[in-house]
Amino acid sequence: MPTLSPLEAVSAARWRVAISLTIAMMVVYFGFILLVAFNKPLLGTLLAEGLSLGMLLGVLVIIVAWMLTWFYIRWANTHYDASLARLRVPAAREGSR
Amino acid sequence: MTSSLGEPNAIAITFFLVFIALSLVITAWAARRTKTADQFYTAGGSVTAFQNGLALAGDFMSAASFLGIAGLVALSGFDGLIYSIGWLVGWPIVMFLIAEPLRNLGRYTFADVLAARLRQKPIRIAASIGSLAVIAFYLIAQMVGAGNLIRLLFGLPYEAAVVIVGVVMLAYVLFGGMIATTWVQIVKAVLLLGGATLLAGLVLARFDFNLFALFAKAAEQYGTGVLSPGRQVSDPIDAVSLGLALMLGTAGLPHILMRFYTVRDARTARTSVGYATAFIGFFYLLTFILGFGAMVLIGRDAITAIDAGGNMAAPLLAEGVGGTPFLGFISAVAFATILAVVAGLTLSGAATLSHDLWVNVVRGDKADQREQLLVARGATVLLAIVSIVLGIAFQGQNVAYMVGLAFAIAASANFPALVLSIFWSRLTTAGAQSSMFVGTAAALLLIYASPTIQIDILHNTNAWFPLRNPGIVSIPLSFAVAIGVSLLWPVSSEARKFTELERQLHLGLE
Numbered sequence: 005m006p007t008l009s010p011l012e013a014v015s016a017a018r019w020r021v022a023i024s025l026t027i028a029m030m031v032v033y034f035g036f037i038l039l040v041a042f043n044k045p046l047l048g049t050l051l052a053e054g055l056s057l058g059m060l061l062g063v064l065v066i067i068v069a070w071m072l073t074w075f076y077i078r079w080a081n082t083h084y085d086a087s088l089a090r091l092r093v094p095a096a097r098e099g100s101r
Numbered sequence: 102m103t104s105s106l107g108e109p110n111a112i113a114i115t116f117f118l119v120f121i122a123l124s125l126v127i128t129a130w131a132a133r134r135t136k137t138a139d140q141f142y143t144a145g146g147s148v149t150a151f152q153n154g155l156a157l158a159g160d161f162m163s164a165a166s167f168l169g170i171a172g173l174v175a176l177s178g179f180d181g182l183i184y185s186i187g188w189l190v191g192w193p194i195v196m197f198l199i200a201e202p203l204r205n206l207g208r209y210t211f212a213d214v215l216a217a218r219l220r221q222k223p224i225r226i227a228a229s230i231g232s233l234a235v236i237a238f239y240l241i242a243q244m245v246g247a248g249n250l251i252r253l254l255f256g257l258p259y260e261a262a263v264v265i266v267g268v269v270m271l272a273y274v275l276f277g278g279m280i281a282t283t284w285v286q287i288v289k290a291v292l293l294l295g296g297a298t299l300l301a302g303l304v305l306a307r308f309d310f311n312l313f314a315l316f317a318k319a320a321e322q323y324g325t326g327v328l329s330p331g332r333q334v335s336d337p338i339d340a341v342s343l344g345l346a347l348m349l350g351t352a353g354l355p356h357i358l359m360r361f362y363t364v365r366d367a368r369t370a371r372t373s374v375g376y377a378t379a380f381i382g383f384f385y386l387l388t389f390i391l392g393f394g395a396m397v398l399i400g401r402d403a404i405t406a407i408d409a410g411g412n413m414a415a416p417l418l419a420e421g422v423g424g425t426p427f428l429g430f431i432s433a434v435a436f437a438t439i440l441a442v443v444a445g446l447t448l449s450g451a452a453t454l455s456h457d458l459w460v461n462v463v464r465g466d467k468a469d470q471r472e473q474l475l476v477a478r479g480a481t482v483l484l485a486i487v488s489i490v491l492g493i494a495f496q497g498q499n500v501a502y503m504v505g506l507a508f509a510i511a512a513s514a515n516f517p518a519l520v521l522s523i524f525w526s527r528l529t530t531a532g533a534q535s536s537m538f539v540g541t542a543a544a545l546l547l548i549y550a551s552p553t554i555q556i557d558i559l560h561n562t563n564a565w566f567p568l569r570n571p572g573i574v575s576i577p578l579s580f581a582v583a584i585g586v587s588l589l590w591p592v593s594s595e596a597r598k599f600t601e602l603e604r605q606l607h608l609g610l611e
Contacts, residue, residue, distance in 0.1 A: 036186070037341055062185075066189055073375050088607055
């Protein structure tokens with residue numbers, strides 16, 4: 005396997021994270037929609053007075069969306085930005101000739 | 102219960118005039134800072150992450166979602182939650198796939214990203230068709246909604262309401278450009294989030310701040326069915342199709358994408374989506390509480406007596422828990438909400454017409470600042486007139502399907518080409534172009550052939566296309582066309598251009 009250039013490595017890492025998180029969001033969301041469509045009685049199950057399983061799961065989808073965005077920001081602020089900073093350094097040297 | 106809704110309400114008009122006065126002061130202040138095309142389209146890139154997060158929320162949370170979802174929840178309970186979630190889950194996708202590369206590769210419109218690596222003229226023409234179609238349907242829906250809403254809230258004639266919205270919005274965009282639009286959206290987002298929080302708080306106060314007591318009361322009055330899925334999701338394929346359009350459409354809305362150019366860099370763009378996702382999610386959770394509050398405290402019969410679609414549930418609730426002054430405040434907030442959304446739409450339409458079509462296609466990027474600003478402002482006036490005329494022409498139309506159509510076109514025409522141009526090196530001009538044409542045409546044709554148009558509106562006995570939402574067909578079709586055409590007729594120079602741009606995609610202009 006040919007070795008990746010630093011830029012290609014950063015690009016590949018970002019793509020992996022972006023696509024994994026996108027798929028995670030889609031699985032959670034469409035999982036919820038399909039449950040709603042195919043198993044209405046299940047989602048109508050009351051967990052407590054005034055709370056059905058469907059409502060709990062619906063709110064959880066919103067919370068998952070928040071958590072995934074939070075996770076991405078955390079990953080990007082630490083790992084992605086650090087790799088970008090390393091990519092920038094040689095360019096700055098070249099630019100200040 | 103008698104309501105003062107629909108009668109000219111002195112408090113509502115006062116709040117509304119205060120908002121207009123404040124926003125025009127902002128516009129006058131912004132006008133002095135709007136001297137270049139950069140400032141007109143992007144506020145000079147000086148918006149902070151927090152401000153842009155609020156402005157994105159202000160651009161996205163339309164009156165349709167505030168009044169429409171609260172009404173849907175009030176009338177059908179749980180089902181309203183499905184829409185709330187659909188409108189939120191597009192935001193993480195915007196964050197993961199689009200926001201940062203868009204900021205790094207473009208200047209004013211999302212077509213810049215495509216044009217950076219593909220052939221300028223054909224790709225900008227194709228992107229403009231998708232953009233303008235989305236903007237037109239979204240704008241019509243907002244204008245028709247505004248006319249109806251203001252008639253119900255303030256007792257003004259429909260036409261007068263549409264003209265007022267058009268003229269005030271024109272003032273913001275024409276003189277204040279992106280700076281005024283951004284601040285109007287920020288003020289609106291704060292008012293809407295604040296107003297909805299206060300309203301939800303007043304509702305919960307009636308139930309000793311016990312959310313489940315509210316839901317239990319609703320179940321007691323209307324049956325436990327209100328807490329479980331009902332009629333809204335009857336066909337699983339249609340539900341997934343709608344979900345796809347809502348989720349991926351958000352990442353293809355030109356006025357939302359344009360906001361990422363108003364911040365300094367990709368990192369700020371990223372942080373701003375984080376804020377926007379938090380605000381929008383919070384807002385949709387609130388509308389769920391408001392809907393149940395209206396169901397229990399106002400009652401379904403009282404809500405449908407005023408408006409059969411349930412759109413007046415939230416204003417009626419405000420009157421019920423806070424009296425006429427609070428009704429006035431919420432009405433003014435709803436009006437401000439519409440203004441902020443139409444201003445954002447008009448500005449992105451003006452950017453498409455002037456930056457993509459005039460400056461880059463007609464003039465071959467040889468227009469100076471003066472000419473760019475002049476054309477952008479001319480396009481703004483044109484769009485304001487068109488939106489007023491269409492708003493009046495489409496009076497009485499069902500706005501829900503037009504919003505659905507806007508999302509379906511955004512997801513089918515704009516999203517596939519945009520995401521492939523960011524991530525796929527072998528995409529060619531012809532591939533992206535045909536994907537955008539096919540996506541737009543497929544979304545339009547399938548909606549036309551759907552039961553929504555054929556049976557509900559044209560009163561035919563059957564429809565050629567069984568689904569109400571075209572996304573599940575039109576989005577994969579658009580991706581398939583882009584990939585198929587690119588692989589059949591590869592262009593190696595365009596693949597090399599992608600490699601050249603890879604550094605800029607991550608690091609921006611250095």
